Amino acid sequence: MVFKRLLGAMGAGGPSVDTVLDGGAVAPGGILSGQVHLQGGSADVEIEHIGLELIARVEAEHEDGESEGAVVFERFTVGGGFRLAEQERHSVPFSVSLPWETPVSELYGQPLGIVLGVRTELAVAGARDKGDLDPLAVRPLPVQEAVLEALGQLGFGFKSADLEHGHIGGTGQQLPFYQEIELTPAPQYAHVVNEIELTFLATPAGMEIVLEADKRGGLFESGQDALTRFTVSHHDVGARDWNSEVDGWIRQLVEHRASYGSHATYGHADPYAAGSGYGHHSAHGSGHPSDHESGHGSGHEGHRSGPGLGTAVAAGAAGLAVGVVGGLVAAEVVDEVGDFFEGDDDEGGEED
Numbered sequence: 001m002v003f004k005r006l007l008g009a010m011g012a013g014g015p016s017v018d019t020v021l022d023g024g025a026v027a028p029g030g031i032l033s034g035q036v037h038l039q040g041g042s043a044d045v046e047i048e049h050i051g052l053e054l055i056a057r058v059e060a061e062h063e064d065g066e067s068e069g070a071v072v073f074e075r076f077t078v079g080g081g082f083r084l085a086e087q088e089r090h091s092v093p094f095s096v097s098l099p100w101e102t103p104v105s106e107l108y109g110q111p112l113g114i115v116l117g118v119r120t121e122l123a124v125a126g127a128r129d130k131g132d133l134d135p136l137a138v139r140p141l142p143v144q145e146a147v148l149e150a151l152g153q154l155g156f157g158f159k160s161a162d163l164e165h166g167h168i169g170g171t172g173q174q175l176p177f178y179q180e181i182e183l184t185p186a187p188q189y190a191h192v193v194n195e196i197e198l199t200f201l202a203t204p205a206g207m208e209i210v211l212e213a214d215k216r217g218g219l220f221e222s223g224q225d226a227l228t229r230f231t232v233s234h235h236d237v238g239a240r241d242w243n244s245e246v247d248g249w250i251r252q253l254v255e256h257r258a259s260y261g262s263h264a265t266y267g268h269a270d271p272y273a274a275g276s277g278y279g280h281h282s283a284h285g286s287g288h289p290s291d292h293e294s295g296h297g298s299g300h301e302g303h304r305s306g307p308g309l310g311t312a313v314a315a316g317a318a319g320l321a322v323g324v325v326g327g328l329v330a331a332e333v334v335d336e337v338g339d340f341f342e343g344d345d346d347e348g349g350e351e352d
Contacts, residue, residue, distance in 0.1 A: 013042030015084055017131040019052070019120045025137035028202050029100040032136075033093070036078065036120055040088040049123035050079035050092055054136065056103065057115035058177045060165040071165070073175050074099050080123070098138070100202040103163055103179040105138045107148060112161040114138075114179065142237040143207050144200050148181075150242040151198075154250070155186030159195060171208050171229065173201050192254050206233040213253045228253045 021034040036050055054074040060067050078094035105114040116136040122129055140148065159182040167173050183196040194214040201208040213226045230249060232240075 019132040025139035028102040033095040036092045038090045040084045051121040052076045053119045055117045058163045101175045104140045150246040157184040
């Protein structure tokens with residue numbers, strides 16, 4: 001174990017901490033477990049509080065362009081209320097649930113360039129110090145994987161993924177940011193769209209799926225964005241022809257259809273109920289029907305994305321198999337998390 005000595009608020013003789021996450025990626029809404037290992041310093045101390053923070057690197061758009069920052073999107077208390085003797089070793093196991101909207105950071109075992117971390121906070125004698133920081137790997141839920149698999153089989157390619165600060169109007173979004181997965185168009189749609197942007201908003205019952213097309217303009221007209229949203233149940237994974245389903249969504253998106261499939265709309269009492277099909281809402285034009293509500297006072301309109309980092313999806317996989325497009329490789333993820341979050345003490349300001 002590699003202990004990190006807490007030197008900030010507690011002084012050079014304070015305890016050290018090493019948080020070890022149980023192996024393997026966790027799905028949104030799943031259980032994150034592990035242990036916080038403590039080692040006493042040069043004197044006995046009272047451990048008042050052991051906390052975990054989930055942190056994400058998020059992009060924000062504003063009048064001057066784009067910027068990046070760290071956002072704490074969940075906090076947990078996992079221990080405290082005990083005395084740690086000089087040089088004593090003590091371990092605290094934990095098991096916490098990830099938020100359902102936690103972004104997906106890997107697909108087919110390959111990182112997507114989404115930077116997530118778990119940071120440990122220790123409170124001793126009224127002083128709090130940020131301790132150990134570990135990378136967090138999140139795999140897709142079965143519905144998310146089914147949709148991505150279908151898009152890959154239809155010919156769409158992975159371009160990039162990033163986290164955008166703001167809120168998608170008309171959805172049940174809970175976190176202060178959302179994930180965008182940008183896709184290159186399949187050959188059959190390349191003449192009408194430049195790219196497709198995909199956002200998943202998971203809940204315990206199901207999933208809101210937001211699709212946006214950056215449409216090509218004609219000779220005498222400019223391009224425009226088209227948006228559509230659907231809800232599906234987690235129980236639908238094995239009950240749908242996902243290639244046909246997703247292709248229908250894309251066709252609706254690019255052809256300005258008024259409806260496709262079920263006519264249920266958002267606000268339905270139970271859009272995920274068995275037999276209810278899926279709800280949808282679509283809109284077309286220069287921006288979203290409800291603009292993203294930026295917390296940075298940008299006043300920007302529409303649904304725009306920054307230059308997220310992308311990596312290869314495993315070669316030969318049936319889904320979104322593409323070449324490396326720059327960004328992180330697996331061996332660099334730990335360094336990227338540490339480099340980005342180290343010394344950043346202001347990331348939680350927007351959450352307080």
